[in-house]
Amino acid sequence: MMDAGSRPAESELASAAIALDAAGEQAAARPTIYVYEAPVRTCHWVNALSILVLMVSGYLIGTPPPMVAASGNFVIGYIRFAHFAAAQVLAVFFLVRILWALFGNHHSRQIFYIPVHRKQFWKDVLHEIRWYAFLEREPKIYVDHNPLAQTAIFTGFTLLVPFMIVTGFALFSEGAGIDSWQHELFGWVFALWPNSHDVHTWHRLGMWALTIFLMVHIYAAVREDIMSPQSIISSMISGVRQCRDNRRRGAAPICSKPRRVLLLGIGNILWADEGFGVRAVEEFHHRYAVPAEVTILDGGTQGLQLVNYLQESHRLIVFDAIDYGLEPGELKLVRDEEVPRFTGVRKMSLHHTGFQEVISACCLLGHCPKHLVLIGCQPLALDDWGGPLTPAVRNQIGPAVELARFILVEWGVQVTPRITPLRKSEWLLANGIDHLHYEMRART
Amino acid sequence: MGAATETFYGVIRRQGITRRNFHKFCSLTATSLGLGPLAASRIANALETKPRIPVIWMHGLECTCCSESFIRSAHPLMKDIVLSMISLDYDDTIMAAAGHQAEAILEETRAKYKGQYVLAVEGNPPLNEGGMFCIHAGKPFVEKLKMMAEDAMAVIAWGSCAAWGCVQAARPNPTQATPIDKVITNKPIIKVPGCPPIAEVMTGVVTFITTFGKPPELDRQGRPKMFYSQRIHDKCYRRAHFDAGQFVEEWDDEAARKGYCLYKMGCKGPTTYNACSSVRWNGGVSFPIQSGHGCIGCSEDGFWDKGSFYDRLTNIKQFGIEKNADQIGMVAAGAVGAGIGVHAAVTALKRYAGKRDDANRRH
Amino acid sequence: MELHGSQGFKPGKRIVVDPVTRIEGHMRVEVNVDSNNVIRNAVSSGTMWRGIEIILNGRDPRDAWAFTERICGVCTGTHALTSVRAVENALSIAIPENANSIRNIMQLCLQVHDHLVHFYHLHALDWVDVMSALKADPKATSALAQSISSWPLSSPGYFKDLQIRLTKFVESGQLGPFKSGYWGHAAYKLPPEANLMAVAHYLEALDFQKDIVKIHAIYGGKNPHPNWLVGGVSCAINVDGTGAVGAINMERLNLVSSVIDRCIEFTEKVYLPDIVTIGSFYKNWLYGGGLSGKNVMAYGDIPENANDYSAKNLKLPRGVIINGNLNEVLPLDHADPEQIQEFVSHSWYKYDDESKGRHPWDGITEPNYLLGPNAKGTKTDIKELDEGGKYSWIKAPRWRGNAVEVGPLARYIVGCAQNKPEFKEPTEKLLKTLGLPATALFSTLGRTAARALECEWAANQMRYFQDKLVARIKAGDSSTANIDKWEPESWPKEARGYGFTEAPRGALAHWIKIKEMKIDNYQCVVPTTWNGSPRDPKGNIGAFEAALMDTPMAAPEQPLEILRTIHSFDPCLACSTHVMSPDGQEMAAVRVR
Numbered sequence A: 001m002m003d004a005g006s007r008p009a010e011s012e013l014a015s016a017a018i019a020l021d022a023a024g025e026q027a028a029a030r031p032t033i034y035v036y037e038a039p040v041r042t043c044h045w046v047n048a049l050s051i052l053v054l055m056v057s058g059y060l061i062g063t064p065p066p067m068v069a070a071s072g073n074f075v076i077g078y079i080r081f082a083h084f085a086a087a088q089v090l091a092v093f094f095l096v097r098i099l100w101a102l103f104g105n106h107h108s109r110q111i112f113y114i115p116v117h118r119k120q121f122w123k124d125v126l127h128e129i130r131w132y133a134f135l136e137r138e139p140k141i142y143v144d145h146n147p148l149a150q151t152a153i154f155t156g157f158t159l160l161v162p163f164m165i166v167t168g169f170a171l172f173s174e175g176a177g178i179d180s181w182q183h184e185l186f187g188w189v190f191a192l193w194p195n196s197h198d199v200h201t202w203h204r205l206g207m208w209a210l211t212i213f214l215m216v217h218i219y220a221a222v223r224e225d226i227m228s229p230q231s232i233i234s235s236m237i238s239g240v241r242q243c244r245d246n247r248r249r250g251a252a253p254i255c256s257k258p259r260r261v262l263l264l265g266i267g268n269i270l271w272a273d274e275g276f277g278v279r280a281v282e283e284f285h286h287r288y289a290v291p292a293e294v295t296i297l298d299g300g301t302q303g304l305q306l307v308n309y310l311q312e313s314h315r316l317i318v319f320d321a322i323d324y325g326l327e328p329g330e331l332k333l334v335r336d337e338e339v340p341r342f343t344g345v346r347k348m349s350l351h352h353t354g355f356q357e358v359i360s361a362c363c364l365l366g367h368c369p370k371h372l373v374l375i376g377c378q379p380l381a382l383d384d385w386g387g388p389l390t391p392a393v394r395n396q397i398g399p400a401v402e403l404a405r406f407i408l409v410e411w412g413v414q415v416t417p418r419i420t421p422l423r424k425s426e427w428l429l430a431n432g433i434d435h436l437h438y439e440m441r442a443r444t
Numbered sequence B: 001m002g003a004a005t006e007t008f009y010g011v012i013r014r015q016g017i018t019r020r021n022f023h024k025f026c027s028l029t030a031t032s033l034g035l036g037p038l039a040a041s042r043i044a045n046a047l048e049t050k051p052r053i054p055v056i057w058m059h060g061l062e063c064t065c066c067s068e069s070f071i072r073s074a075h076p077l078m079k080d081i082v083l084s085m086i087s088l089d090y091d092d093t094i095m096a097a098a099g100h101q102a103e104a105i106l107e108e109t110r111a112k113y114k115g116q117y118v119l120a121v122e123g124n125p126p127l128n129e130g131g132m133f134c135i136h137a138g139k140p141f142v143e144k145l146k147m148m149a150e151d152a153m154a155v156i157a158w159g160s161c162a163a164w165g166c167v168q169a170a171r172p173n174p175t176q177a178t179p180i181d182k183v184i185t186n187k188p189i190i191k192v193p194g195c196p197p198i199a200e201v202m203t204g205v206v207t208f209i210t211t212f213g214k215p216p217e218l219d220r221q222g223r224p225k226m227f228y229s230q231r232i233h234d235k236c237y238r239r240a241h242f243d244a245g246q247f248v249e250e251w252d253d254e255a256a257r258k259g260y261c262l263y264k265m266g267c268k269g270p271t272t273y274n275a276c277s278s279v280r281w282n283g284g285v286s287f288p289i290q291s292g293h294g295c296i297g298c299s300e301d302g303f304w305d306k307g308s309f310y311d312r313l314t315n316i317k318q319f320g321i322e323k324n325a326d327q328i329g330m331v332a333a334g335a336v337g338a339g340i341g342v343h344a345a346v347t348a349l350k351r352y353a354g355k356r357d358d359a360n361r362r363h
Numbered sequence C: 001m002e003l004h005g006s007q008g009f010k011p012g013k014r015i016v017v018d019p020v021t022r023i024e025g026h027m028r029v030e031v032n033v034d035s036n037n038v039i040r041n042a043v044s045s046g047t048m049w050r051g052i053e054i055i056l057n058g059r060d061p062r063d064a065w066a067f068t069e070r071i072c073g074v075c076t077g078t079h080a081l082t083s084v085r086a087v088e089n090a091l092s093i094a095i096p097e098n099a100n101s102i103r104n105i106m107q108l109c110l111q112v113h114d115h116l117v118h119f120y121h122l123h124a125l126d127w128v129d130v131m132s133a134l135k136a137d138p139k140a141t142s143a144l145a146q147s148i149s150s151w152p153l154s155s156p157g158y159f160k161d162l163q164i165r166l167t168k169f170v171e172s173g174q175l176g177p178f179k180s181g182y183w184g185h186a187a188y189k190l191p192p193e194a195n196l197m198a199v200a201h202y203l204e205a206l207d208f209q210k211d212i213v214k215i216h217a218i219y220g221g222k223n224p225h226p227n228w229l230v231g232g233v234s235c236a237i238n239v240d241g242t243g244a245v246g247a248i249n250m251e252r253l254n255l256v257s258s259v260i261d262r263c264i265e266f267t268e269k270v271y272l273p274d275i276v277t278i279g280s281f282y283k284n285w286l287y288g289g290g291l292s293g294k295n296v297m298a299y300g301d302i303p304e305n306a307n308d309y310s311a312k313n314l315k316l317p318r319g320v321i322i323n324g325n326l327n328e329v330l331p332l333d334h335a336d337p338e339q340i341q342e343f344v345s346h347s348w349y350k351y352d353d354e355s356k357g358r359h360p361w362d363g364i365t366e367p368n369y370l371l372g373p374n375a376k377g378t379k380t381d382i383k384e385l386d387e388g389g390k391y392s393w394i395k396a397p398r399w400r401g402n403a404v405e406v407g408p409l410a411r412y413i414v415g416c417a418q419n420k421p422e423f424k425e426p427t428e429k430l431l432k433t434l435g436l437p438a439t440a441l442f443s444t445l446g447r448t449a450a451r452a453l454e455c456e457w458a459a460n461q462m463r464y465f466q467d468k469l470v471a472r473i474k475a476g477d478s479s480t481a482n483i484d485k486w487e488p489e490s491w492p493k494e495a496r497g498y499g500f501t502e503a504p505r506g507a508l509a510h511w512i513k514i515k516e517m518k519i520d521n522y523q524c525v526v527p528t529t530w531n532g533s534p535r536d537p538k539g540n541i542g543a544f545e546a547a548l549m550d551t552p553m554a555a556p557e558q559p560l561e562i563l564r565t566i567h568s569f570d571p572c573l574a575c576s577t578h579v580m581s582p583d584g585q586e587m588a589a590v591r592v593r
Helices: A010-016 A038-062 A075-103 A106-112 A119-132 A147-158 A160-176 A181-186 A196-227 A272-287 A303-312 A336-342 A355-365 A397-410 A435-443 B008-014 B019-032 B037-049 B065-070 B078-085 B099-112 B141-150 B159-163 B199-212 B239-243 B325-362 C052-056 C061-069 C078-091 C097-126 C131-135 C138-148 C156-171 C192-212 C214-220 C250-281 C408-417 C421-434 C444-474 C527-531 C543-548 C560-568
Strands: A032-034 A240-242 A261-266 A294-300 A315-321 A331-335 A371-377 B053-059 B086-091 B117-122 B152-158 B189-192 C013-017 C027-033 C039-046 C296-298 C301-303 C314-316 C319-321 C340-343 C376-378 C381-384 C396-399 C494-503 C506-515 C518-525
Touching (some): A032 A397, A038 A075, A106 A147, A147 A160, A261 A303, A272 A294, A272 A315, A272 A371, A272 A435, A294 A303, A315 A397, A331 A336, A331 A397, A336 A355, B053 B199, B152 B159, B152 B199, C027 C543, C039 C543, C061 C506, C078 C097, C078 C506, C097 C214, C097 C301, C097 C444, C097 C560, C192 C214, C250 C444, C296 C408, C296 C506, C301 C494, C444 C560, C527 C543, C543 C560
Parallel strands (some): A261 A294, A315 A371, B053 B086, B053 B117, B117 B152, B152 B189
Antiparallel strands (some): A331 A371, C013 C027, C301 C314, C376 C381, C506 C518
16 A cells, blocks of 8 residues: 555655646645555456447447458457457456455445445435536535445446346357356346347447446546546546645635634544544644644543534544444545444443534534544554554554545645644644654654 | 158068067067066067057147148158157147047047147137137137146147247237246146247157157257257358358348348347258258348247347337337437537536636736 | 028037138137038137237338238238238339249249148048048059059059058057048048049148248248248349359259249149049039129239239239129229128127128227127037127128128139130130039039149249249349338338238238338238128128038038038138227228228
8 A cells, every 4th residue: 555645754845845737736745645546446447448349349249330342351250359358358357346345445345335325425416416517616525436426336337337247248158059158157147038139139228328327437537637626537547536726726715704624633642543533633733734714633532522622613624543344544534424423432431422422512502513524544453552553554644634635625725735844842742742752762 | 761660560570570589589578677477478569569659739829830830841751750750649730530529539638648648739828808819619728728738748839829929929919828838837848939940840859759758958948959059140151241241231232142141131140049040941942041031030039029120229118118229329328428518518618717717816 | 692591590400610620720610400411501700819910000011021921821921922012002112023023933832832732631631531542452543543644653552552551550540630530421422542542642742742832942031931021022133143152043043943843743743633533523512602603702913014913914813703793793992992891790899880891991890709699608618609699700891792702713713704714724624524514613622623723823823933033034134122112211101002912712901001110000801701701780691601501411420511611711710810909999990902
């Protein structure tokens, strides 16, 4: 995993001043996060190419081109060969893609489901639709696919491609014969459609459905690459999602008075990975300067005492170690109504307060932040008294920070990378319990 | 074949073996099988008088092309089948008896050959109007059919009518003509589809049973693999033209006169399972493609309702549309494309306007 | 048309024959016989129905021939030919001359095959006693055979071997299709030698018939159910160019030609002599005339030149004869609403006013399956029909209110009345050979003889059109299809037309209405509809029923005479289809020429 987010070395900060891109920004200074792993990207492009070959050759098989006068050609033969070869490639790489989803990060699983039961998901889908209908000023920023894209890819690709593979292999088995392995595995298709001409027809319709999906997919990717702050096309090549501020320039402010934003890290630095949230907010403070309306806060284990801060804030980003049920070290971003689902705690004593209670208290008091974002990391170890963050979690500090930056940019908050490092007196955690002195020195 | 398929006794006598030696053979057989002295005469009797398998051939709603095809068989000849291989005890189309005498044969066969006769069915039963769209001896045909199926050893469904429903079952199937396997559910049914099936395929199935004493191996749709496991396309002699991309584009064009592939004229060879391109028709003289017309897929389920015989892509009837896949696909893709175009234009306009405002604001 | 006073003849025995076998399709006959066992009342019922016309609605007209061809697999091809003619008529499509020749050859081939198979395998067992053949003297059989024909299969040894095989077959106890036949019936008149000869020919015809249809296989791809094409024929011709092996070439033409020669030989040397033999032994059995001496009708067929369906261009006769007036052959017009009408008073259909007939254009077909009040049994177990009520799935077509007979006999009567030598001379010759007057034609025997004469005519016409085809190819024309109007986009928004043929069994026609490139309405009126028709409101009986009247039965429980007469019409019940609309709202515009 690319360690794109460790604390920028001095040299990197210096070089950040050099690279200015077409958007007038410093490329290295943009928020970036690693999203698409290499197998995901490989499969994407291999499958895309295969599908393209399949569609063109498939179309020609059903509607052959005008006859070539010279004999001795093998025109349809070659077209069919291209079709079958690409089909095999697609079948293999689609299978690989499915397998990778079992081993890869949670982004790699995203295209295999739609969380239909989550209200927030559908709200976000609606928001995205409104964005396309020119009814929203700004799209929301997502690290991976936005919910509408997720829905589209699931229905137009993830369901459709297996359908094409299954019907395709069934059709191939007609020529391969009823003793072939293709017929063994896929001959049941003809139990559904005894007249195989129907299978051809549905396969052909599937080709058109894929065509429509591709048109929309490519259009949306290009459009969003231009129109929204996040990178789209290049992400599927480099694997990294970048976020540009450029669209904020000249855009009318959302409201006249800037609303308060609270950037909060909670957790217990004494308990190994439990300290993640604090370390993340600490690192953020090291890297970036924010305007006055943003409060950066080490919330530690203060529990309900944080209520005041929340009440004052319109928007909240909280870093925390969260048991998502993912692999240790996996980062996940959760928004709004989903946040309380994950910030509950297994109560071991009456003194335990989860962040959920903090949020609930705010709501009861009538002033809860309107926008909630939780940037959580799956911990490995919570019970190592005095122990450091485990490496997997420590390596996610950087990405978590960048993620927060994504969100702040989405909210129209100016975030400036610090060129001059903070003075010690400005550090968030003092008295030797900052990350460097508390943990890192111990390692050496 | 012919007389040679008469009794075993007849065969060996013609080969010059004396009756005395024949009985010696039977005694030896009885001894070596440990059956005792009386068995010898029983063996002799069986070998002398093994009956031909009784066949009851019934007709439902049909056009009689299956019977007509059957009698076209070049090998074996129809006369040899009827005189020497099977006992065609009942067949409306050629039997001497009519009315009561004919019906009595059905009853007699059920009683005398219970579990031993083959029921061959041409056509199918209609279920609407109490089944009285096909009346047989004053009663619905479906009743007679079920009754005769009860004591049959096996059932053969001749043709696409009995196997799938065929033309009378085509949309909207006004009589509710029903394939026989929906009506006879407790007997093995050999489907020999086609409109009609090839003569030598039909007699091939019958003689397989009489020669090997068992039904042929069937595919998952109940058709004999020996004739229905490959498509017309797989054995078509014009396949090389298909692979080479040499097609007839219009009737009677140069390509037609050279016998090029009929794929573009709607040939359903690629999706039709039958023996037409190998066994061919009428003693191997020709078959549809060889005579210049594409295959219409007549041995496939529901082939009447897949759109025109001259279209490569067949019709979708779901959702109340009657269009083929390309028509639907192109319209849909075109609509989406147009939508994308409009959307892109609006996007560009808005962006341009936004940039201009940008510039204005900055000044 | 006189009423048959014996309808509903209550006294006397009621005889039911169901199923009638050795026909195509499903049919039931009931008769009443008086104390002398003479038939005084006849009831013919069509007992099947499929509804193919409604199935055709909404489909591509260029596909219609394939659907209609499956109306009947015995007269395979005739419905397809009628259909393509109907579409071509509606869309004004002209076919090339070669296509006309090839179509004629295919139709004539069907006539030859169908008549031959009908006589030997469907009809012969009503004249020939198979069991009696076992008693024949093979030498005498040979003498008989050689006295009537030069057909080579006629040696004593040949007949002896056949007799041995037949004997073994009978002794096996498993009589197959001959089981429970009416062997020994008093109505059989042939001596054993004639029976043996006939059985030999039955088997030879069974062998030969499969070869006749190779002509269909070559031009149409297969038989039964060869392929046809709107605008021409689908078999391209290429006699000696590149790739000729992929088309109709010299080898294909030679095959057709040799089959034609064999057809001519078989009909002239086997079929016709057998008819003469049978005629000579049955010359006193002249029952079964029915309507043939009164009302007959023929549409005409076999156009000499392409695209001309007027009477003068048709080689088979066209016209109507009423009340036996042979001096006046009346013209017919399918469009005239007063000429052809269909009645349903005794058919299982419903009109608002069933006392009136409806011209097919105004036709309604709404099924109404009801038995009359005097019927015995139940709706699903009919013991006896009530001819006073509804009793058949066949409608009752009438020409100017007259019931008519159609078929080979009708064609020959019209042809003779028109003094056409190709029909008149063979007829007169046959009558002379048998020593029978002209009126003998109006009988079951006459109907049977006419079929044989027509078979011979048809075989020779095949030679004529094959030669014509070759001559045209020689002159440089190999075209077989006109594709000018193949694409539906080239058709008018609405169109209608009709096509007709003379099927082996008689006059056949289809009507089509096309709208927005799809079939809007399709109707067939078929020979057996005319012949097998039930009564109309005036009580006029149909041809089958009329032919049975006044026929004596030697043994009423063994209805041989009924079968003999019914079979002489060559009934085809699958053909006598009609439209059904489940909701009664479809306009079944059946239009008969």
